[in-house]
Every structure is written in structure tokens, then in C-alpha cells.
Amino acid sequence: DTAVSQTPKYLVTQMGNDKSIKCEQNLGHDTMYWYKQDSKKFLKIMFSYNNKELIINETVPNRFSPKSPDKAHLNLHINSLELGDSAVYFCASSQGGGQGNQPQHFGDGTRLSIL
Amino acid sequence: AQSVAQPEDQVNVAEGNPLTVKCTYSVSGNPYLFWYVQYPNRGLQFLLKYITGDNLVKGSYGFEAEFNKSQTSFHLKKPSALVSDSALYFCAVRDPSDSWGKFQFGAGTQVVVTP
Numbered sequence: 195d196t197a198v199s200q201t202p203k204y205l206v207t208q209m210g211n212d213k214s215i216k217c218e219q220n221l222g223h224d225t226m227y228w229y230k231q232d233s234k235k236f237l238k239i240m241f242s243y244n245n246k247e248l249i250i251n252e253t254v255p256n257r258f259s260p261k262s263p264d265k266a267h268l269n270l271h272i273n274s275l276e277l278g279d280s281a282v283y284f285c286a287s288s289q290g291g292g293q294g295n296q297p298q299h300f301g302d303g304t305r306l307s308i309l
Numbered sequence: 310a311q312s313v314a315q316p317e318d319q320v321n322v323a324e325g326n327p328l329t330v331k332c333t334y335s336v337s338g339n340p341y342l343f344w345y346v347q348y349p350n351r352g353l354q355f356l357l358k359y360i361t362g363d364n365l366v367k368g369s370y371g372f373e374a375e376f377n378k379s380q381t382s383f384h385l386k387k388p389s390a391l392v393s394d395s396a397l398y399f400c401a402v403r404d405p406s407d408s409w410g411k412f413q414f415g416a417g418t419q420v421v422v423t424p
Contacts, residue, residue, distance in 0.1 A: 234416075237414040295360045295403075300352030301352050302351050
């Protein structure tokens with residue numbers, strides 16, 4: 195049973211297109227996250243939702259828009275894709291939000307390549 | 310503001326030898342500290358955490374870490390490394406006094422274990 199699942203695993207598309215990545219967790223956690231991992235493997239938080247409410251919104255271009263239809267799902271929509279958006283995007287979840295001491299559980303990532 | 314540093318980009322060790330991966334942190338109060346491991350084309354996997362109590366914490370796959378408050382360090386250790394321990398290791402810190410605070414990840418340390 196996959197705890198945090200992301201689709202698609204690979205995404206290859208042209209510059210200027212719009213694409214979405216979906217994430218679902220079956221752990222019953224109340225908090226979900228999106229991270230971007232660049233080519234140097236540096237991990238950067240993008241967004242976090244707690245019980246469907248946005249709680250962390252880092253300095254991310256407004257072409258990126260997260261949506262959480264319920265606390266088990268967190269999707270990421272990207273408009274007008276640019277070359278610099280090429281990266282691996284990870285979804286994660288945890289219990290207890292910002293003051294919790296529980297670790298995050300990560301999906302296996304979505305590898306986005308912009309041509 | 311919280312921060313975490315992993316001073317070594319790569320650690321090389323022979324199989325059977327002790328393995329140490331270094332991590333230092335900076336937070337305003339008492340930190341929550343975590344170690345994760347990432348295998349190629351996979352998401353991060355939780356290894357262990359320090360919240361409070363005993364400074365030596367034990368985790369998955371024979372790993373342990375020692376919290377040292379005076380040196381603001383949380384080094385990851387394994388007494389006898391295996392080739393299968395070759396992976397990318399991340400240290401992360403969270404400041405529990407920061408409401409809805411984010412996990413701050415280090416830049417990662419690549420561990421290479423040679424037979």
C-alpha cells in the first residue's frame with residue numbers, strides 16, 4: 195500500500211504549457227506539502243496545507259497554484275511552464291502541522307522536464 | 310530563523326567501517342531534528358528523530374544519532390556501513406516555537422560505501 199502517491203511519475207512537456215500534478219495520502223495525516231528538488235538535490239518547500247487551509251506559501255511564482263480538495267489530497271497546477279521549472283516535485287504529509295514533532299512521509303516524486 | 314548545515318557534500322567509507330554524516334543546526338529554542346535518506350529515483354525516507362530526552366536516538370537500518378546541544382549538532386552514525394547504505398542523506402530541523410513552521414532541510418550528503 196502506497197502511503198503517499200503522486201501522479202504522474204514523469205512529465206515531459208513544452209515550454210508555455212499548463213500541467214498538473216496530483217498527490218494523495220492514505221495515512222490520515224492533516225498536513226500536506228509540496229517540495230521542489232533541483233538538479234543539485236537541494237530541497238525547497240513550496241506550499242503546505244493543514245486541513246485544507248494554506249499555512250505555508252513560500253516565495254513561489256504565482257504560476258504555481260496548489261489546491262487541496264480534502265485533507266487527503268493536494269494537487270499542484272503550473273501555468274506557462276518555463277525551462278527553470280524542470281525539477282523533481284515531491285509531495286509529503288505529516289500529522290500535527292507546524293508544531294508537531296512527527297516526521298514527514300514523502301511520495302516518490304514527479305520528474306518534470308521542460309523542452 | 311532556523312537553519313541547518315551539512316558540511317560535507319560526500320562521505321566515502323569502506324564497507325564494515327564506521328559511518329558518520331555531520332549536521333549542525335541553528336534555531337531560537339529547542340529543536341526538533343530529523344534524518345532522512347533518499348535512494349535514487351525515490352522520495353525521502355524517515356530514519357530517526359530527536360524531540361526531547363535521551364541525547365542518543367536509534368532509528369531504522371541500524372542508524373543512530375547523537376544530539377549535542379552545546380555544539381548544536383546532530384550527527385548521524387552507523388557502526389558498520391553496508392554497500393546498500395550508499396544514498397543521499399538529509400538532516401532537517403523544525404523550530405517548535407514557530408507556529409506552522411516549516412521543516413528546514415540541509416543540502417544533503419552523498420554517502421558512498423565501497424566493497
